[in-house]
Amino acid sequence: MNSHFLMAASYAQGFALSRSRCARACTRSARALRLAFCAAVAAGAFAALALTGDAQTKSPFTPARLWDAKTPDFRGMWQVRDTAYVNIEGHPAEKGIAAARSIIVDPPDGKIPYKPQALIQRQENYKNRATADPSLKCYQAGVPRATYLPTPLQILQSPGNFAIVYQDNHAFRVFHPDTRPHFDSADWWMGDTRYRWEGDTLVADVVALTDQLWLDQAGNFHSTEIHIVERYRMTGVDTIEYEARIEDPGVYSKPWTLRTVLYRIKEPGARIIEDECLEDANGVRHHISPSDPKNLLKSDYSRWKKPAQK
Amino acid sequence: MKTLPTLHCFGLATALCVLLSTSGSSPLIAQATRVPSNAPTATLPRLPGGRPNLQGLWLKSAGGFQGLFIGSLDGTNLAAGGARGARGDARGGRGGPAPTRYEYTPEAEAERMDRLRRGFEDPEARCHLPGVPRALDQPAGLYPVQIIQDEKYVALLHEAMHDVRIIPMDNSRHPQNYWAWDGDSRGRWEGDTFVVDVSNFNGRTWLDMAGNFVDQNEHVVERFTLTDADTILYEAMITDPTVFVKPVEMRFTLKRVPAEQQILEYSCLEGERSLQHYTEEDGGKKVRAK
Numbered sequence: 355m356n357s358h359f360l361m362a363a364s365y366a367q368g369f370a371l372s373r374s375r376c377a378r379a380c381t382r383s384a385r386a387l388r389l390a391f392c393a394a395v396a397a398g399a400f401a402a403l404a405l406t407g408d409a410q411t412k413s414p415f416t417p418a419r420l421w422d423a424k425t426p427d428f429r430g431m432w433q434v435r436d437t438a439y440v441n442i443e444g445h446p447a448e449k450g451i452a453a454a455r456s457i458i459v460d461p462p463d464g465k466i467p468y469k470p471q472a473l474i475q476r477q478e479n480y481k482n483r484a485t486a487d488p489s490l491k492c493y494q495a496g497v498p499r500a501t502y503l504p505t506p507l508q509i510l511q512s513p514g515n516f517a518i519v520y521q522d523n524h525a526f527r528v529f530h531p532d533t534r535p536h537f538d539s540a541d542w543w544m545g546d547t548r549y550r551w552e553g554d555t556l557v558a559d560v561v562a563l564t565d566q567l568w569l570d571q572a573g574n575f576h577s578t579e580i581h582i583v584e585r586y587r588m589t590g591v592d593t594i595e596y597e598a599r600i601e602d603p604g605v606y607s608k609p610w611t612l613r614t615v616l617y618r619i620k621e622p623g624a625r626i627i628e629d630e631c632l633e634d635a636n637g638v639r640h641h642i643s644p645s646d647p648k649n650l651l652k653s654d655y656s657r658w659k660k661p662a663q664k
Numbered sequence: 665m666k667t668l669p670t671l672h673c674f675g676l677a678t679a680l681c682v683l684l685s686t687s688g689s690s691p692l693i694a695q696a697t698r699v700p701s702n703a704p705t706a707t708l709p710r711l712p713g714g715r716p717n718l719q720g721l722w723l724k725s726a727g728g729f730q731g732l733f734i735g736s737l738d739g740t741n742l743a744a745g746g747a748r749g750a751r752g753d754a755r756g757g758r759g760g761p762a763p764t765r766y767e768y769t770p771e772a773e774a775e776r777m778d779r780l781r782r783g784f785e786d787p788e789a790r791c792h793l794p795g796v797p798r799a800l801d802q803p804a805g806l807y808p809v810q811i812i813q814d815e816k817y818v819a820l821l822h823e824a825m826h827d828v829r830i831i832p833m834d835n836s837r838h839p840q841n842y843w844a845w846d847g848d849s850r851g852r853w854e855g856d857t858f859v860v861d862v863s864n865f866n867g868r869t870w871l872d873m874a875g876n877f878v879d880q881n882e883h884v885v886e887r888f889t890l891t892d893a894d895t896i897l898y899e900a901m902i903t904d905p906t907v908f909v910k911p912v913e914m915r916f917t918l919k920r921v922p923a924e925q926q927i928l929e930y931s932c933l934e935g936e937r938s939l940q941h942y943t944e945e946d947g948g949k950k951v952r953a954k
Contacts, residue, residue, distance in 0.1 A: 421712050510812045510819045517812055517821060519828050526821050526828050528810055528927055542929040626830060628844035632791055
């Protein structure tokens with residue numbers, strides 16, 4: 355069968371699915387804003403398709419609590435199952451990468467609403483992505499990119515504390531309560547995060563990100579003016595719905611929203627393993643696997659003749 | 665013989681980070697001197713299960729670290745009382761515990777002296793993880809550590825090198841075929857002391873910037889004891905039979921950072937590019953040839 359036909363079919367299915375996902379989520383939600391957004395989507399060409407299948411109301415999942423009997427318990431190791439790390443917009447299959455639908459749920463076309471100049475920059479980035487992706491320089495991945503990398507993250511939590519450790523490049527974010535203002539006088543790789551609970555949803559406000567970051571491997575980008583509102587919501591014992599509303603008036607014509615799902619890693623004994631990313635003298639990025647001591651950079655100090663192992 | 669200059673941080677972003685940490689408006693600079701108010705000493709903070717609550721943002725106050733080397737091009741160690749004054753804690757700090765003593769085997773002593781002269785080969789200068797106990801044994805008053813704890817884990821989120829240790833307390837054993845800068849940590853409670861057994865090191869760690877080192881036989885037992893609500897006594901015993909003739913004992917205190925301050929971001933970016941200026945093929949050779 356013609357691969358272009360398959361690709362087109364996959365795209366069409368993707369668009370339909372993204373709409374039905376929205377309809378499901380929105381009927382569960384009592385939030386006026388999202389209802390309004392949903393109404394707008396429903397007015398679209400695929401509304402009928404979206405509303406026939408999955409629109410029955412489900413009661414929201416109630417997560418377990420921490421020992422304060424109050425705070426929702428998000429602890430555990432999590433990882434997405436999509437390929438948004440390649441391109442958060444819908445993308446066809448490439449060598450070694452499966453095709454995927456866009457994880458952007460607003461606007462409904464699944465595309466980032468770039469301003470014209472910024473779109474040119476994105477196309478330029480895309481062309482040069484094999485060398486220009488900042489993650490190739492071993493920078494920390496940034497927000498929200500760290501969330502949908504193909505490596506696990508671990509949520510650490512106790513009453514009043516919330517932090518995420520990302521395996522990739524041993525990055526972490528400490529979430530601070532929003533009772534105090536942002537520390538935003540710096541441009542950081544992982545930003546400054548303030549959070550609050552809206553019911554059982556953790557809502558995090560993120561600023562202070564550098565403009566050296568990309569959102570994926572496809573050259574999608576932002577400026578230092580980026581402002582992200584993340585929403586973490588458990589939809590089951592083993593799933594967290596992750597949503598990021600992103601605004602950056604210099605780059606995007608309007609705010610846009612991506613949504614994906616983090617799945618719990620359930621293998622017994624699973625842990626975040628040490629992951630170093632280092633750039634060698636030729637500018638080549640190395641992820642160093644701790645399980646293979648031979649996998650070292652040539653330049654590493656190694657003149658000490660180690661006596662026999664115990 | 666000239667000693668080579670080394671810098672603690674490489675890379676523009678890291679330099680900015682240090683600038684931030686040391687500028688007057690930064691929350692970090694005040695940490696070493698500010699004494700937390702309302703510090704109850706009668707009772708320790710505890711979690712519902714009864715274990716001491718180690719959570720919070722902590723900063724090494726003094727002691728332990730003797731290897732800080734902030735050099736000038738003429739070989740002066742500014743940290744050890746050079747002309748510009750000590751930024752570090754080269755002598756264990758005012759009133760702090762005695763500095764750590766390392767007793768090497770003869771071969772290892774020669775190796776250590778060689779590394780002391782070749783500070784540019786310090787792996788931390790290449791953005792490698794600092795290892796244990798160096799992750800905590802940073803220059804006093806500079807980089808805090810955030811501790812988050814529950815009944816299963818004690819997690820140490822270090823500002824320095826954004827190093828992370830998530831220490832399980834599930835009676836599990838060290839894994840096979842896993843070697844890492846930070847090794848593998850398994851924790852347990854002995855009364856009110858949190859004890860961590862650390863093994864599975866990759867053998868390449870320097871313990872400081874002064875060439876003190878371990879190899880793959882390194883084994884560390886750490887003890888975290890909350891002595892009052894705002895103080896953790898940290899003790900580490902490092903054994904490495906192929907390097908040390910007797911275990912190295914290290915001891916220093918972590919002080920609670922006032923709640924209005926927060927951990928900042930640390931980046932180590934340039935990797936080896938800046939070190940080209942310090943390697944044998946480049947500047948390092950010239951400097952050492954003097």
